[in-house]
Amino acid sequence: MEYFNLLQFKKEPFSNSPEPEFLFTSPQHKTCLQGLELAVRLRRGLNIVIGAVGTGKTTLCRKFIQDLSAPAESDSSTIETFLLLDPAAESRLSFVKAVASVLGISDISGDDQEWQIKEKIKRFLFEQGVQDQKNIVLIIDEGQKIPDDCLEILREFLNYETNSFKLLQIVIFAQPEFRKSLAARANLLDRVNYLYHLQPLSFWQTKAMIKHRISFASQDPARHSLLTFGGMLAVYVATAGYPRKVVSLCHQILLMLIISGKSKAGWFMVRNCASKTNGRTFRRVTWVTLIFLILAVLLISTVYYLNEPKNHGHQIQKQRVLSSMDSDKREPFSPPPAEMDSVKTPEKIAPPAEMDSVKTSEKVPPPAEMDSVKNPEKIAPSAKMNSVQTSKKIPDYLGKIAFKKRMTIWQVLHIVYGEFNADIKRLFIAANPQIKNVDYVHAGAVIQVPSIKEKAQSMKKDTIIVSLENGKELGTIYYSFIEKKDIDNMPVLLLLSFWNKREGKHFSIALDERFTSIEAARDAIGRLPAELAASAQILSQWDGDIVFFNKRFLQ
Incomplete structure (x- = not known):
């Protein structure tokens, strides 16, 4: 046994x-894997991951290879990965022979010189990349062992390219001392497309x-x-x-x-x-450090438990509001966003509207009082949707997002649209001419997220979803989504962007599930963490012209 x-x-x-199934994908690991996969699929050339001993580089490497084995819908070529476990070599000739062996090039003789082997590698890459439409990826583990003079060979490999893409993608996982080798070779450092530093957990x-x-x-x-x-x-x-x-x-x-x-x-x-x-x-570890760590953990735990009764009370109150939703006599509804000074009406309305042109003066009644609203005449003027003046066509942009450290364009657009491909990248570049390098956007830059009207999908009237948060600003909802998706025991979430003619744009953080009944949606809310269940809403009975922009919601 x-x-x-x-x-x-x-x-x-x-x-x-290094079993990839056991890899715990913390936020930094997710960002790293997404950046690497995007770079490889777009054939950007050289990418490097640097981390100290024991930060999980080898396991991350195996997980990356596993992820690349799953083809994406947008891929027009097959990705083939080749792993060089130990790049240490006695000479440049030994190094090119090792690379040729890893790539499976068999016609290498003992008399071949360095330039001859390079030519055979070049011919192999051309046949695989152009004729067979394959994306060849050379992954090097323990990259700090690469001899300095052999880094020049890798730079030469990066020169093997067509007019539209590089024939060889190189991903190096290395320890921090590799930085010195990079710094000493400006011509190689200048070719690095993606550089990521792994930190301890x-x-x-x-x-x-x-x-x-x-x-x-x-x-x-x-x-x-x-x-x-x-x-x-x-x-x-x-x-x-x-x-x-x-x-x-x-x-x-x-x-x-x-x-x-x-x-x-x-x-x-x-x-x-x-x-x-x-x-x-x-x-x-000094005792002072240990004491401060214990006190910090205790303080966080105390604050959480002190707030728990309050959260529980809100959850009970919210359940009273939700309990009125399954009445057969209730007219279709769509809840307004948290920022809107309005109340729910029994009229048929679509999800929350662009309220910029509406002057509000009334306050939202407490949740317990919402069921007492019986007719439109008793609703504050700001809640009457017929007075809303918005655009009659889908706007060119969904909104703006300010970049922070470690963010990538791939990550943002994949969250908003549920996919990322060459068409989305092209439309994004057209909408953001100020971005010179889509693979590196500095912190503080503000991007415009295009609406991509061709990908807008109609929402079925009887669709039932659970929303954790609603809002009018894409940037605000995006960062709230990033925070919520990594909470312990949190089910899979989606960021949904909505639009209709009367009320314009609206954004929602929702569970990645379409429910068959209100009861099933309530059960899902009951399984959420208490602080999120308290503010969760059930959305249903949509207007006929409402559309959304996230492809994952259809899968």
């Missing part, structure tokens, strides 16, 4: 092998990583954690959030749990395991 079977695991949860990301591995390997995915809060804190103190150290320490903890016959590991057990693994680990 395998040792992990004793703890009801179907496979080893903390194996030191935060405390909460470390906690989520351990939870992800336990859940994936367990016979019961919903099983409880094997660590107490103190034990989790001890793991983070001992490992500083480096994934390799976390995996190694948690493996020792599992063995200790089996030996001791316990089901959970606390602070002292973790400390004992850490001291055996690396006796100086704990002594590197």
